[in-house]
Amino acid sequence: MIRIMEYGVLPDSEIFSRSTSSRDVSGVVSAILKDVETKGDAALREYTKKLDGADIDSIEVSKKEIEDAADSMDPEFMKVLYKAAANIRSYHFHQKRESFVISEKDGVVLGQKIVPVSVAGIYVPGGTAALSSTVLMDAIPAKIAGVGQVVMTTPPGKDGKVNPAVLAAAYVAGVDRVFKVGGAQAIAALAYGTESVPKADKIVGPGNIYVAEAKKQVSGIVGIDMIAGPSEILVIADETANPKFAAADLMSQAEHDVLA
Numbered sequence: 001m002i003r004i005m006e007y008g009v010l011p012d013s014e015i016f017s018r019s020t021s022s023r024d025v026s027g028v029v030s031a032i033l034k035d036v037e038t039k040g041d042a043a044l045r046e047y048t049k050k051l052d053g054a055d056i057d058s059i060e061v062s063k064k065e066i067e068d069a070a071d072s073m074d075p076e077f078m079k080v081l082y083k084a085a086a087n088i089r090s091y092h093f094h095q096k097r098e099s100f101v102i103s104e105k106d107g108v109v110l111g112q113k114i115v116p117v118s119v120a121g122i123y124v125p126g127g128t129a130a131l132s133s134t135v136l137m138d139a140i141p142a143k144i145a146g147v148g149q150v151v152m153t154t155p156p157g158k159d160g161k162v163n164p165a166v167l168a169a170a171y172v173a174g175v176d177r178v179f180k181v182g183g184a185q186a187i188a189a190l191a192y193g194t195e196s197v198p199k200a201d202k203i204v205g206p207g208n209i210y211v212a213e214a215k216k217q218v219s220g221i222v223g224i225d226m227i228a229g230p231s232e233i234l235v236i237a238d239e240t241a242n243p244k245f246a247a248a249d250l251m252s253q254a255e256h257d258v259l260a
Contacts, residue, residue, distance in 0.1 A: 029184045029213040036188035041195045047185040052126075054160040054180075059196045061162055061178040069167035077165070081172045085136050092141040116146035117223075121190035121200030122175070124166055125207050126155035126182050132169035138204050139173035150175050151198060153190060155182020183207075187214035191222045 035043040041059055048054050070078065101111035122138040124131055135152065142150045152175045156162050162180055170178050179197055181189055187207075193199030202223035203215060215224045233253045235246045 025209055025213050026217075029210055029217060032184040032210075033188045033191075033214060033217060036185050036194065037192040041197075044181050044185055044189055044194060044197075047183065048156065048181060051183055051185075052155050053158045054156045056156060056160045056180050059179050059181060059194075061167065061180060065162075066167045066171050066178060069162075069164035070171040072164055073168045078168065078172075081132060081136070081169055084133065085140060085172050088136055088140045089144065092144050095141070096144055116148065117201035118148040119198050119200045120147045120150050121203045122150065122152045123186055123190075123203065123205035123207055123211060124152055124154040125205075125211070126157070126163065127208075130163045130165035132165050134205060135166060135169035135175065136173050139170070139175050142204075143174050149177070149198065151177045151179065151190070151200065153179045153181045153186035153197070155186070156180040184210045184214035187211060187218060191218035 032043075032047065035047075039046075044059055045056060048056055097112075097114050099111070099113045101109060103109050120142040122135070122142070124134050124138075139150050139152065150173075152170055154162055154166055160180065162178065167178065177198075179186070179189070181197070187203060189197040190200040190203050200222060202225070203218070204225040206228040207215075212227050216227050218224070233249055235249050237246050
């Protein structure tokens with residue numbers, strides 16, 4: 001049930017209050033980052049148990065698990081994934097920048113050298129939706145750019161397994177390695193590196209408020225795309241509005257974060 005608050009009845013401080021303050025989030029994330037930097041894989045296992053309710057032996061998803069996930073999917077779903085991947089490749093291929101050298105008559109040499117990063121880390125949220133599209137849209141441009149290794153982190157379910165639809169997308173996109181880690185601890189692993197997770201040169205991908213804060217805090221030591229999400233929506237409507245349309249607009253953001 002959505003609580004309805006009428007303007008003028010409740011004080012502004014209550015209407016616009018957040019269930020979690022940015023100061024609280026910052027402190028929690030800072031502690032997680034420090035733990036992972038110090039304890040590596042052990043911290044990742046601890047936080048995965050504590051926050052995701054999953055006991056994991058191996059942090060990395062095996063190649064066989066990825067292939068089996070792709071094989072287990074409905075053929076129509078895989079057809080859609082391959083079609084989406086082809087469209088994304090077609091578009092981003094034209095964005096690829098090339099090196100060049102210009103030699104002037106007076107001996108001056110000008111140019112541009114494009115060097116792809118060695119390791120790109122992509123974060124794929126878990127939760128209520130299998131964001132296969134996020135995998136494709138983050139991994140494929142990196143592969144086109146010539147990134148040496150594309151690694152993906154995503155939280156496991158309580159059974160310790162990654163959503164097969166997400167793994168299938170990783171298979172289609174050509175992701176090199178997948179790790180069963182989510183939240184701020186995943187960003188820490190990509191930023192600092194652990195025994196299992198390689199240190200990334202750049203981290204991309206959306207996430208909840210803790211992921212966004214983690215990316216913000218590590219942005220001084222590793223490249224990030226942006227502080228992305230969670231996106232929110234405000235519907236302004238009067239009695240003439242169609243309530244079904246308003247509800248649909250609200251629901252379109254509900255999968256992103258319980259605080260959104």
